[in-house]
Amino acid sequence: MHRFANPARFLRLSAAILPWSAGATVVLLIVGLYLSLFGSPPDYQQGDTVRIMYIHVPAAWMSLFVYTNMAIAAAVGLVWKHPLADLFAKAAAPVGAGFTAVCLITGSLWGAPMWGTWWVWDARLTSVLILFFLYLGYMALVNAFDSPERGIKAGNVLLLVGIVNVPIIKFSVDWWNTLHQPSSVIRMGGPTIDSTMLWPLLVMALAFTTYFVSVVLLRVKAEILARRIQTLRLSEAQG
Amino acid sequence: MPVFSGTDLTCLRGDRLVFTGLDFRVESGGALLLLGPNGSGKSSLLRVMAGLLRPFRGRLAWDDAASEDDDQHGGRIHYVGHLDAVKPVLTALENLSFWASLGGAADPAGAAMAALERLGVPHIAGVPGRYLSAGQKRRLTLARVLAAPAPLWLLDEPTVALDRAAVRLLEGILAEHRAGGGMVALSTHADIALPGAAELHLDHFAPATGDDVDLDSDANGDGEAAA
Amino acid sequence: MPVFSGTDLTCLRGDRLVFTGLDFRVESGGALLLLGPNGSGKSSLLRVMAGLLRPFRGRLAWDDAASEDDDQHGGRIHYVGHLDAVKPVLTALENLSFWASLGGAADPAGAAMAALERLGVPHIAGVPGRYLSAGQKRRLTLARVLAAPAPLWLLDEPTVALDRAAVRLLEGILAEHRAGGGMVALSTHADIALPGAAELHLDHFAPATGDDVDLDSDANGDGEAAA
Amino acid sequence: MKGFLRLVARDLRLALRQGSDATIAVMFFVLCVVLFPFGVGPEANILARIAAGVIWVAALLASLLSLERLFLTDYEDGSLELLALSRIPMEAVVLAKTLAHWLVTGVPLIVAAPILALLLNMEAAGFGVLVLALAIGTPALSLIGSIGAALTLGARRGGVLLSLLILPLYIPVLIFGAGAIDAALNALSPRPHLLLLAGLLAAALPLAPLAGAAALRQALE
Amino acid sequence: MKGFLRLVARDLRLALRQGSDATIAVMFFVLCVVLFPFGVGPEANILARIAAGVIWVAALLASLLSLERLFLTDYEDGSLELLALSRIPMEAVVLAKTLAHWLVTGVPLIVAAPILALLLNMEAAGFGVLVLALAIGTPALSLIGSIGAALTLGARRGGVLLSLLILPLYIPVLIFGAGAIDAALNALSPRPHLLLLAGLLAAALPLAPLAGAAALRQALE
């Protein structure tokens, strides 16, 4: 507990942000789901299966975004020893793993009609699978130590080592020829996707982001409180 | 004349505050005896002194230069903790020569043999580590401090498992080291003659129970917060 | 009134003859103090007594019945060696209750708590094993002998890592156990009050150097020679 | 009997308290299977052809790896000595620890297997038999492995040595386990294979604790 | 530098003194490869098709298993603390121990590989590339693995956890290593694959000791 640079300030801040981010999540999700289910046209090739995209693509973006953030937090935690950075990575991991799982599942659901198979071992798909394993490995590592501090620090090193995978995922479609289609939104020279599809996509992406922020705030708070309790318990062990 | 000192040290292990506001100072030829009941933080303080554990707050200084992030600090000390670092498949002499050579001894094997003799166990030189009794292993561990020179010795309960003759030997060795300008900090529950040693009672620095030391406001978030 | 005795014991560890021709006898209420310099065979003798090590020659008897191949022997003793058998993830109380229940205590948790209190550390009951200091761990280990009943206690250097208050406590506990008809055999290098204890100086049973005891002719080749 | 159950309960508690033990063994299993397509290449028909074999080999290695620590921590911290001195017979100690080990690692592995089979394009016809074969085979693996874990106790490099001693004994389990699935996939009856597997289990159940106990007694001398 | 060599020499001596360390890793490698025909069935053309992949996966697992103890014994007996306090920088400690590990396990593995390839009916065209690829790949495996070994120091279930962390990072080595052989067998140039492998090694050589040293420092806190 003593380790938090200033947990009190963090708790105040999170209490102020949380209602807003939670509210925004609900509103954005409703709007996004409406737009993607009813407010956008079916694809001329894919028909209604294209609607999987509004889940799949934001989830894929989030899986990369969350990992990158965790790696940055890990660097901050290692170099400046900022305790909140450590807690952030630990709190974000399950959420990131969840997004990655959603990306994998929706991807293979989409793959069945589009490619005729649930799964192929191509570069994009496998590198995302590796990302998923990195998330799981991180979570296992963090919890594998007698001292939670040690777990978090070891996890930080792993996060930094694993960051090499992120550019591989992002550029796998360009470097190797894969079944998966190349980027059309986040690319040099602007998006090449129709705005009727772009908008619902962006709204869903925003909804996922606010969801992520809310959950992480909650989890960091829970962790801080759990450690307070632990401290109280251990201070009885004096002597 | 080197001086090793610590100011306002606070030690946190896990989430437990072990001691706070502790100061110490050892000068050339001096000795520090760490006393206190079980769990009062003697081992923790020695690890802090060795640089194996970061103090939560406070600073350590060698000749007035901060020793915490000093790469040289390890070379200035010999640390003997509860673990013995004895490899079961290497003989006592091989075990010792390796550490002697890393410590910078000119003739590692010779220095190692001399150290074993000084500790009264030349006959174990060729015995593999796994056959040593508790006390023989302890003597081998202690021989490490003799096999290579270092000004500051940090010994955590060095007399454990030693018979009386060995304790007398150790006292002689410590006296000699101090006479040559060396420093010693050691923890013990047993009687050991350490003339002129300053005593540090760890239980005097225990945080008052219930007083949860208001670290939140104090912690300056500048990196010292790592436990 | 049980009696535990050993006759003409010879102990071989690896290729090394540790002691030969050793006899001992402990009666109900009695105590045996194992003394001797490092490497003289105290720990070896205690392991032989516990049945963890087979004597190369000689026999052990409980009430005149050979105890060597007796399945009951384990149930009659408490052995506390150098290893502490403390699981880092279980709390002190959980650690202790498990052994209490295996030892046949009727109310393991209650017996364990009472034992911790007796050893002056009720406050560590809820602390996981990994957070205990050397002395706290030792007290927890010693609490095991109180948590379930057994007539014979075999303690290998029990005072190691204990502070003075704890040594006094231990002396009281030993006296009580003996007053109730129990027996104690313990090795130590430190001072411990054990009134009326028989002393066994292990160095008196060391095989004469050079005299390599003609094991070949004596060894009866019936499988007891396992080291 | 009471002591036996107490020991199982304590080992389960240790496993659960230590966090994600069960998940980790399964994760290794999963990773091991996932490695194959990288080495062999992604052709679906080849993968489907070798799926049963790969899954069984992975199960075997996962069981092997997690078995390494079966007695090791108890040995190193002195608990094993105390267990040997306790009223529980050594055979029961071995059986209790093996049972706890299987509950923590074998069971999740059985659950994960069908998903991996899907990833490797195995035909659905093999799934039922796969689960059944693993359900009979993994306890046998744990039992056989316990002998090796006991034998290598105290040996440095225990893990690798253990693998060496035990892998040959694992081979029959591997053959019948993979054979049952191949039979099912080729529309033959998997029964004979499964019966042989069950026979192995039946033989290991009394023999492994005996051999393990003997090896443990040796290790403690 | 003198300290570095002393550490390598001591680790080699420990490995040799402890008996058949080198042989054990190779033996595991061999057994692992030999298991496959049992799981997959003995058809020669299928075995030849998957030979390169199986050999690489086995090499990977053998390296993994033997890596587990890389720092463990030094950590548990307190040697690592003393090494940290010594004049040798922690990065050099990691590099020295990894080098010793590779000399003891990687080199014999490279020697054994062609024989196994023969057993699995691999065409002779692939042998040279197999050895070359292993010669570049196994030091990379040891280096990457050393990060994992340092990270999992003091963790519960070290072995399985290590596998979980390291196997994903091993995958690129596996892909390029097996790819080189496949290329050679299909009369294509293995050069690009081998160059990529060499690139991985070149990247791991400075980065692994850095990451490993950082992890070790934390393990000691």
Ligand code: HEM
């Ligand atoms: C399990 C299988 C799949 C995985 C792991 C996966 C993974 C990913 C990832 C990581 C991205 C983000 C790429 C970036 O930010 O540049 C992405 C985007 C995308 N994926 Fe997938 N995908 C899978 C299957 C599919 C399938 C079957 C389709 C449809 C044919 C598909 C269509 C798309 C589209 C349209 C994008 C957006 C690309 C863009 O506009 O930037 N994916 N996928």
Ligand SMILES: Nc1ncnc2c1ncn2[C@@H]1O[C@H](COP(=O)(O)OP(=O)(O)OP(=O)(O)O)[C@@H](O)[C@H]1O
């Ligand atoms: N496993 C073993 N194999 C071979 N020899 C051993 C083994 N264990 C101990 N020895 C040898 O047996 C002798 C007696 O050892 P033991 O541990 O019984 O001594 P001790 O009296 O307990 O000594 P200490 O006071 O140092 O604990 C020692 O000389 C030791 O070198």
Ligand SMILES: Nc1ncnc2c1ncn2[C@@H]1O[C@H](COP(=O)(O)OP(=O)(O)OP(=O)(O)O)[C@@H](O)[C@H]1O
């Ligand atoms: N790794 C750890 N994590 C959390 N708490 C710890 C850790 N190690 C020790 N402690 C706690 O810190 C306190 C001080 O421990 P330390 O080992 O320094 O005591 P000590 O004075 O050496 O005691 P002893 O005389 O018993 O050896 C103890 O109460 C112990 O419970």
Ligand SMILES: [Mg+2]
């Ligand atoms: Mg201590």
Ligand SMILES: [Mg+2]
């Ligand atoms: Mg002893």
